[in-house]
Amino acid sequence: xxxxxxxxxxxxxxxxxxxxxxxxxxxxxxxxxxxxxxxxxxxxxxxxxxxxxxxxxxxxxxxxxxxxxxxxxxxxxxxxxxxxxxxxxxxxxxxxxxxxxxxxxxxxxxxxxxxxxxxxxxxxxxxxxxxxxxxxxxxxxxxxxxxxxxxxxxxxxxxxxxxxxxxxxxxxxxxxxxxxxxxxxxxxxxxxxxxxxxxxxxxxxxxxxxxxxxxxxxxxxxxxxxxxxxxxxxxxxxxxxxxxxxxxxxxxxxxxxxxxxxxxxxxxxxxxxxxxxxxxxxxxxxxxxxxxxxxxxxxxxxxxxxxxxxxxxxxxxxxxxxxxxxxxxxxxxxxxxxxxxxxxxxxxxxxxxxxxxxxxxxxxxxxxxxxxxxxxxxxxxxxxxxxxxxxxxxxxxxxxxxxxxxxxxxxxxxxxxxxxxxxxxxxxxxxxxxxxxxxxxxxxxxxxxxxxxxxxxxxxxxxxxxxxxxxxxxxxxxxxxxxxx
Numbered sequence: 001x002x003x004x005x006x007x008x009x010x011x012x013x014x015x016x017x018x019x020x021x022x023x024x025x026x027x028x029x030x031x032x033x034x035x036x037x038x039x040x041x042x043x044x045x046x047x048x049x050x051x052x053x054x055x056x057x058x059x060x061x062x063x064x065x066x067x068x069x070x071x072x073x074x075x076x077x078x079x080x081x082x083x084x085x086x087x088x089x090x091x092x093x094x095x096x097x098x099x100x101x102x103x104x105x106x107x108x109x110x111x112x113x114x115x116x117x118x119x120x121x122x123x124x125x126x127x128x129x130x131x132x133x134x135x136x137x138x139x140x141x142x143x144x145x146x147x148x149x150x151x152x153x154x155x156x157x158x159x160x161x162x163x164x165x166x167x168x169x170x171x172x173x174x175x176x177x178x179x180x181x182x183x184x185x186x187x188x189x190x191x192x193x194x195x196x197x198x199x200x201x202x203x204x205x206x207x208x209x210x211x212x213x214x215x216x217x218x219x220x221x222x223x224x225x226x227x228x229x230x231x232x233x234x235x236x237x238x239x240x241x242x243x244x245x246x247x248x249x250x251x252x253x254x255x256x257x258x259x260x261x262x263x264x265x266x267x268x269x270x271x272x273x274x275x276x277x278x279x280x281x282x283x284x285x286x287x288x289x290x291x292x293x294x295x296x297x298x299x300x301x302x303x304x305x306x307x308x309x310x311x312x313x314x315x316x317x318x319x320x321x322x323x324x325x326x327x328x329x330x331x332x333x334x335x336x337x338x339x340x341x342x343x344x345x346x347x348x349x350x351x352x353x354x355x356x357x358x359x360x361x362x363x364x365x366x367x368x369x370x371x372x373x374x375x376x377x378x379x380x381x382x383x384x385x386x387x388x389x390x391x392x393x394x395x396x397x398x399x400x401x402x403x404x405x406x407x408x409x410x411x412x413x414x415x416x417x418x419x420x421x422x423x424x425x426x427x428x429x430x431x432x433x434x435x436x437x438x439x440x441x442x443x444x445x446x447x448x449x450x451x452x453x454x455x456x457x458x459x460x461x462x463x464x465x466x467x468x469x470x471x472x473x474x475x476x477x478x479x480x481x482x483x484x485x
Contacts, residue, residue: 169184206223
């Protein structure tokens with residue numbers, strides 16, 4: 001199994017800030033991010049490329065001028081996408097957080113400074129918007145690496161800090177490994193409401209030009225939407241821009257290493273009922289298959305999140321197959337019991353003989369070899385006519401021989417009386433003959449019980465084949481109908 005969170009490319013985020021004019025209302029002050037409270041941090045730098053230090057303007061002047069809000073249009077470009085961590089339900093994203101806004105206090109005339117139109121300064125020395133990731137999963141809300149910002153002569157500030165965000169992402173594993181996830185990243189200002197900073201979604205779709213293909217996930221769609229919300233804690237309205245990343249898992253790895261072995265092991269359960277009914281290794285095979293499926297189930301639990309909301313289809317299939325194999329063990333024990341029955345322990349009911357020996361075999365494509373036909377000529381493959389015992393016995397008494405013996409006995413009895421030794425020998429021979437006849441009858445009943453066991457095996461062979469095919473179709477059909485395959 002691959003690492004669920006390997007270092008593979010993912011989205012980069014571009015933020016731009018632009019002023020937006022609003023209707024003037026002298027009675028309602030528009031502080032514009034409280035610029036009047038922020039002294040120019042560049043005033044102590046004596047450099048001709050830096051503009052002269054502007055004097056802070058009283059807050060009342062902002063109400064009579066254009067009260068600029070700051071539309072912040074974040075626009076992500078996938079650069080380093082890291083696949084979501086299904087186990088912890090978290091998506092790690094490596095982004096470039098490009099932000100642009102206009103600061104009138106940082107303007108200058110290029111003609112006065114050798115036509116210098118832009119400079120780069122440490123971001124700690126100027127005001128920057130406090131954009132945070134609302135749905136972060138590791139406590140890092142904002143950018144941690146403070147890179148330099150680019151200042152333009154017209155007051156436009158461009159800041160492109162790199163950042164690695166870990167956002168919470170609800171993972172739906174219903175169709176695992178043919179699943180599709182929708183993860184979001186919600187950006188907004190933490191301190192300033194919509195009256196002070198407004199966000200603006202300049203682009204609705206993420207540019208995938210620099211996206212590095214992942215070996216496990218593919219981006220289906222990535223779009224951003226503008227939202228505004230009033231939270232319970234505050235009376236102000238706070239804007240945000242939320243990016244939705246629709247990603248689809250590439251199932252080839254899991255198909256080869258998980259699904260196909262699981263299907264093949266499940267098919268071994270069907271072969272259990274094709275083994276001879278008296279084979280004791282049937283139970284050994286069932287238990288081996290059961291242990292293998294348990295290992296696969298443990299592998300899946302290591303990958304998917306520990307949730308009770310849904311059970312993945314592959315987990316349902318494995319659980320179904322485990323029940324399937326457990327049932328096959330119970331059936332195999334019963335079949336072995338039937339196979340070893342004898343007239344001394346079980347009498348075969350008439351309905352069992354009628355159902356399993358006469359009715360079911362033709363319908364299950366089974367054909368029992370017929371009994372050997374009687375014959376009068378010496379040869380193989382037939383039973384002599386009038387034989388008292390089976391041809392498999394070493395001793396055979398035919399009707400003709402019996403008649404001759406009876407005639408001889410009658411003649412002897414008429415002529416002379418038999419001696420006690422001869423009578424005792426005749427009784428012994430008769431006892432042996434009766435015993436062999438009883439054994440022959442018992443053997444016939446035992447063969448009938450064995451055939452009943454074969455019929456039961458064949459019944460469950462067809463049942464398990466049908467159930468196995470239906471289970472496989474149930475594994476692949478829902479994702480196919482949902483468009484995941």
